[in-house]
Amino acid sequence: MTEKTHASLAIPARETEEGEHRLPPRHREWKRAKIAVLIVLILLALGALRTVIANMMQSREVAASTEQNAQQYVHIVLPKQTDSGGSSLLPGTLRGYVESPIYARSTGYLLHWYADIGAHVKQGQLLAELDTPEVDQQLAQALAQRQQTSSSLALAKSSLERWQQLRQRDAVSQQELDERQSTYTQDVANLAAADANVKRLQQLESFKRIVAPFTGVVTQRNVDVGDLIDAGSGTSRALFALAQSDPLRVYVQLPQAYAQNVAVGQKVVVTQAELPGQQFHGTITHMSGAIDVPTRSLQIEVTLPNSDDRLRPGAYVQVAVPATAHARLTVPGNALLFRAEGPRLAVVDANGKVDLHKVVIAQDLGQTLEIESGIEPTDRIIINPSDSIADGDHVQVQPQKSGKGAS
Known part of the structure; x- marks a missing residue:
């Protein structure tokens, strides 16, 4: 029974395989083509799905990155x-307590100079000598003219005395006596003018000697032996420049914001970059009475001792001044x-x-x-x-x- 059943079941299967083999070749190729198309469609769908998922993930990453970049850290x-009560460093300029260019008051040629730059000189010390031939001749002429005027005055005086005696005896008129008096008075005035001219030329003669007006150091020498020296300071050059280096003056432009924090008599500290670690103590001695409009600053003057000449006029320094009260x-x-x-x-x-x-x-x-x-x-x-x-x-x-x- 069982064997028959198996035999009956095996027969259709065999028939089926045989039936397929009995199908025409065109139908078998069509069936294979459908299977290939189906596989391709499945692969394309999987690829599209992968692309969509990748785009979605990239969009999320871009959005997160954009949000992060937009945040400012x-x-x-x-x-x-x-x-309170601190100090502020302000620039300042060292200047000599007294500084002066020295010009000639008499025209001539330089004979000798006796002090060069850097020399320390005392007040009244001879710096240079001039040869002034024109002034010498003018002085000699003025002395001769004075002698002439003095002689005329002596004659006018004796003549006046004689005419006064004659007038007492009524030998001459009052008009004639007045003329002699006028001549005498005029000669007295002429002698006074001659004396003044002689003194003027003598003073010019004394200017042949160029002397130091104060004790200090020679900072410039602009002439040499044989140079023609013109009198005055208009177009002529200075023979020397002299500065008093002890004490020194320091000029500081103080901003308006600090103008109320300083007063005359306050102590300040001065430093110079070329002298590291060294401090110089000065005192505010003068203050400008008004704020400078263009700079909105107040000029103050600091007096600074300089007995050892470590500081030099003209140098740039820094001055520590009281900055603020609060x-x-x-x-x-x-x-x-x-x-x-x-x-x-x-x-x-x-x-x-x-x-x-x-x-x-x-x-x-x-x-x-x-x-x-x-x-x-x-x-x-x-x-x-x-x-x-x-x-x-x-x-x-x-x-x-x-x-x-x-x-």
Whole structure:
């Protein structure tokens, strides 16, 4: 029974295979083509699905990157408070307590000079001698003219005395006596004029000797032996320049903001870059009575002892003057924004919102700025802000690295 059943079942299968083999070749190729097309369609669908998934993932990455790049990351600092009663370094110029160019008052030729640059001279010391032949001749002529006038005066005096005696005897008229009196008076005046001319030329003669008007050091010598020296200071050059180097004067232009913090008698410290580690103590002795309008500054004068001649007139120095009577806030110089409305500082609140504060700069100290007004000690100031930063922007504050102080 079982064997028959198996035999009956095997017969159709065999018939089926034989039937397929009995199909025409065209039908078998068509069936294979449909299977290939189906496989290709499945592969294309899988490829399209992969592309769609990849595009979706890339879009999400781009969106996340765009959002991250749109976020501004900033570093912040807190303002530092300066100590009240501090000092500020201001540029100054050393000048001799007395400085003077020395000109000739008499025209002539230079015979000798006795002091060169750098020489220390005393008041009245001979610096140079001139040869003045024209003045010598004029003086000789003036002396001769004075002698003539003196002789005429003696004759006029004796004549007047005789005419006065004759008038007493009524031998001459009053008119004639008055004429003799007038002649005598005129000769007296002529003698006085001759004396004045002689004294003038004698003074010019004395100017042949060029002497130091005060004790100091020769800073310039502009002439040499044989040079023609013209009198006066209009177009002629100075023979020498003399400066008194002890004490010295220091002239400082004090900004208007500090004008109320200094007074005559205050002590200041003067330093020079070429003399590191050395300080020179001076005293404010004079102050200008008004603020200079173009510079908005007050000129002060400091008297500085210089007994050892370590400092030289004309040198550039720095003067530490009282800066302020109250404390101010300082911020790094790289925190400042320059806008058309004026200087600004970008302040960040607790929510990351930016607010641009208008500030008044009291002093530019180089790497730091001293702020007069516009910020509070608790304000968080953005350093190195972007030029495009504006009010209302949201930023992300980055924490300071450990061991790195804000500056």
